[in-house]
């Protein structure tokens with residue numbers, strides 16, 4: 027901020043939440059800052075001479091009576107106009123406040139203000155890059171700002187002023203190198219926000235600067251040094267007795283008998299036990315600590331090399347790291363080290379990011395780059411998830427994501443600091459590796475090393491393994507790769523094979539051979555794609571994604587008819603593989619001999635990168651072979667996938683194994699010393715334990731321990747099941763309308779209650795979300811929706827921080843999410859969680875059951891729905907002090923014969939009541955009154 031300059035930090039309140047032509051000002055507040063101090067304040071209510079919406083009255087606490095007594099804007103305009111002259115206008119979301127104020131001024135005959143402006147939202151996004159929310163109320167509580175009455179303009183303006191001062195301090199602390207880039211790209215900020223960086227840079231650039239020891243400068247970019255330190259575990263004795271454990275837990279966690287039991291079972295298993303153990307621990311038991319405590323003692327005793335914990339999703343990884351590990355560290359009498367492992371695309375590639383800074387970018391992408399630049403000063407991992415972005419939609423991410431260690435160039439200056447390389451080095455030293463099933467399946471050998479493996483949410487490992495065992499050809503990606511390579515080789519104006527030949531780097535014969543093979547692949551694979559579409563893709567009207575199982579007989583016939591074509595491509599693939607190695611060797615030799623200038627080197631590296639992508643795409647081509655198809659028998663399947671609505675729809679042919687058949691043993695288990703499988707629903711109700719063993723590729727006699735539940739559901743919760751809802755399976759549209767109506771009514775009679783609503787399809791979730799947008803209650807109660815308002819991690823974090831929030835979730839929200847006490851008070855099951863029979867995997871599973879003359883519903887659909895319902899219901903009560911209501915809006919739980927099975931999946935002692943929709947509301951009101 028410039029000394030001597032006055033900054034006017036403004037906030038306004040208006041009559042309506044949504045913009046419309048009639049919207050008027052009801053409050054104007056301004057805090058004046060000069061030389062970084064508050065020098066004046068101005069606050070006034072404004073009589074809008076029109077009605078004020080109910081939401082606004084509730085939100086601001088301003089009543090019509092107060093406004094009737096307030097001055098008109100036409101009487102205030104002159105004062106406001108002159109107060110703001112010569113100031114810099116600051117607001118949290120400047121486009122709203124500045125534009126609205128100007129409209130009001132113009133309406134009463136004043137010219138628009140022409141002031142410099144600063145937006146504190148953008149400033150906060152760049153300077154506090156890892157926060158999950160940039161709402162003023164969140165920033166105020168996170169930064170401890172004085173913000174007593176959120177949504178009242180005077181309080182909001184004061185909080186924004188404090189925020190600006192705090193952000194200015196952060197700017198002051200930025201190293202000059204970072205300031206230089208922020209100043210260089212100042213125009214990507216709204217109004218003159220970027221000038222703050224220019225001023226700070228100008229002040230700093232002439233003073234001598236010393237880089238803090240934790241930072242390193244690489245090509246003008248600052249990165250946090252690798253400060254990872256492994257610790258040596260100190261031997262300690264496992265607290266065997268209850269009193270020893272109680273002593274250990276005292277003051278930190280509550281005593282839970284089944285959790286202590288789980289610890290003992292695992293301690294025993296690790297010391298004398300079987301190589302594999304299955305443990306079913308009911309929801310909310312605290313199973314992560316249940317296995318980590320005994321395991322850490324085992325490691326401390328030097329009895330194992332370390333431990334890998336694999337869970338179903340990255341959101342659950344984050345939950346373990348953020349919430350369980352800090353508690354574990356406090357509990358244990360010794361230190362330990364842990365790292366998180368995710369797929370390479372989660373990480374930033376420093377080299378690619380640095381290159382992207384030099385390229386032309388949209389304002390939005392540039393702003394994101396600046397945020398990343400500031401984040402790099404603190405990030406130890408380079409995990410892009412730390413940025414809590416809603417979706418990785420910005421095209422920048424395609425440019426800067428890591429594509430794996432193989433893509434790195436040792437000659438690159440960023441090579442030494444690369445985040446994935448750092449991680450690879452830490453793996454050997456860390457006691458605990460926290461990963462997800464997808465990563466485990468791909469890297470088991472590398473991370474196994476005779477460590478203990480815990481598979482958390484183990485029921486998901488098999489479906490994940492099926493995904494991992496699949497091979498896939500994306501025909502359109504093949505075309506993109508081969509086209510790009512041909513352009514690079516033949517006609518790229520800046521640099522092409524011609525230049526490599528003229529520099530004596532490439533022989534004309536090698537160049538010609540590469541082009542010939544690429545042309546074969548380019549033309550022939552496209553012809554096959556067209557044939558497949560003509561032959562197999564008959565889209566049904568209204569379908570968005572075409573997905574189809576290809577009967578093996580048909581595909582066999584298809585290959586037989588085109589056998590020459592398939593063979594030509596297979597041969598070209600082999601030739602291309604050889605050429606790839608030749609080009610790779612050539613590049614390495616030339617680099618070592620320093621015979622490559624920068625342009626030629628970059629060309630070759632990029633060419634090899636595309637070539638590798640093409641080979642990866644074609645790796646599954648060997649499946650298009652008559653002998654292979656015969657070998658598939660019932661164990662492997664082929665299907666097509668084609669998103670129809672997408673502009674450039676990619677045709678995928680997928681070859682998938684359907685059952686484990688030793689896959690997990692060979693690919694995963696053999697690399698670990700001991701295996702623990704943990705989950706809340708490992709055994710299917712009414713099924714033998716054989717089912718999970720078969721799924722997990724384990725011997726059927728693998729020991730299975732089932733731990734008891736621990737909450738007093740009779741006292742802590744109630745379940746209300748609606749008996750008169752329209753039948754969801756027959757009247758989908760009527761059901762969506764009914765669910766929306768009911769949810770609105772429920773929310774109206776339970777103000778302030780944190781509510782999670784679980785759906786079984788994204789489609790229904792979106793319909794209900796749309797309807798909730800139209801009702802007034804959402805002005806005062808924040809609605810979060812999966813796939814709409816943010817990434818899953820961000821949604822969970824925001825939900826946990828709020829009160830009276832509403833979260834609409836599907837998929838992963840049914841499981842593993844931990845929302846204790848007032849973080850979740852009402853759980854609404856909008857649809858019973860029957861999985862869709864239409865997916866290819868389900869079609870396959872159903873076919874198998876039919877062939878065995880078994881019922882698809884009783885054998886698969888119902889038990890799986892019970893399993894998911896049990897998981898979903900487990901979100902409600904998480905500690906001994908929780909209270910909550912479970913509401914089931916899908917009447918099939920009452921009206922269908924199988925309903926009693928679904929009811930049996932709900933917590934055993936929870937009082938259940940069947941009620942009409944009307945009764946539901948009065949019961950709810952009563953429950954919360956009591």
Ligand SMILES: Nc1ncnc2c1ncn2[C@@H]1O[C@H](COP(=O)(O)OP(=O)(O)OP(=O)(O)O)[C@@H](O)[C@H]1O
Nearest residue numbers: 279280309310311312313314315349350706842844
């Ligand atoms: N004994 C305890 N007392 C209090 N908090 C605990 C205790 N044990 C675990 N917790 C906390 O409870 C939260 C949930 O733990 P965890 O994720 O292991 O639950 P869970 O048993 O896996 O539940 P679910 O199966 O429903 O996902 C964590 O934040 C953890 O720190």
